[in-house]
Amino acid sequence: MITLYGFGRIFPEGRGHTKDLWVQWALEESGLPYRVHALDHTGGELDGEAFSRISPFHQAPLIDDDGFVVAESAAIVLYLAEKAGRLIPGDTQGRTRVVQWCFAAVSTVGSTLACIDTIDIFDSGARQLRSAVSKLASRWLGDVERHLADREWIAGAEFTVADIMMACELREIRKTDLMAPLPRVRAYCERCLARPAFQRALALYAGRVGVSLAEIR
Incomplete structure (x- = not known):
């Protein structure tokens, strides 16, 4: 157990x-x-x-x-x-694709969003730094938006653990201005979080x- x-x-x-x-x-x-x-x-x-x-x-x-x-x-x-x-393919290439997007969620996207959160919690006066990090976050999220142009899930045809990680990172900002220009990302996040x-x-x-x-x- x-x-x-x-x-x-x-x-x-x-x-x-x-x-x-x-x-x-x-x-x-x-x-x-x-x-x-x-x-x-x-x-x-x-x-x-x-x-x-x-x-x-x-x-x-x-x-x-x-x-x-x-x-x-x-x-x-x-x-x-x-x-x-x-929640993960059995073949090496399929598995690697899922792992790639797991790393993207927690490292590229998640670490940048966590930086914004840390600034907001501990140093609300760091406006210039927050603006720079927000621009970087928007860049990563824009890349996710483009990636979702022709797919339902982030790493392949099926829902995987990469979607769990990415959706959980996106959940933290789904009601903020960062998501406003990203209709595919918003829809993707809602799709993931609607799962039973x-x-x-x-x-x-x-x-x-x-x-x-x-x-x-």
Whole structure:
């Protein structure tokens, strides 16, 4: 049985934005049996001795698959796809294409969006830097828009873990001006987030962090 270590009690600012939601979505898509260990972030459980023994950076999410522990959300999602034999092609080229777009989601697109978020949280006075990073984000998102011109999913003909990662990154900005000039990206994000497995994962997440669905949609 897979145990997902995700957030239970968490500071309000983080609710709906933590990457254990990515992992729970992948678990719901894969059909693998799992349970959730809800961590008390506000009470310091992530820094406690028990969690420190299994988590390299005192971070969630993390999974324990009958003694095999995997950290880092992207690595976890890819592991689940491989284990389930779903959400990733079996051939080398198909698999590599999916992995390419997983890296694009978390590295190229996600890191730039995270930089904007960090500036907004910690240094609202850095207007020039925020403007420069926003331009870079718009460039990456424009490339995603062009890539989606003739396809439904990001890495191939079928929905894969690359779509989980990309949609979760895009979910953070779907209501901002960055998405305004990108109709294909907006439609793609809505298509991904409308999947029943994501809706189940979101409802389960809301329940364990103690908020209503309306607060994190």
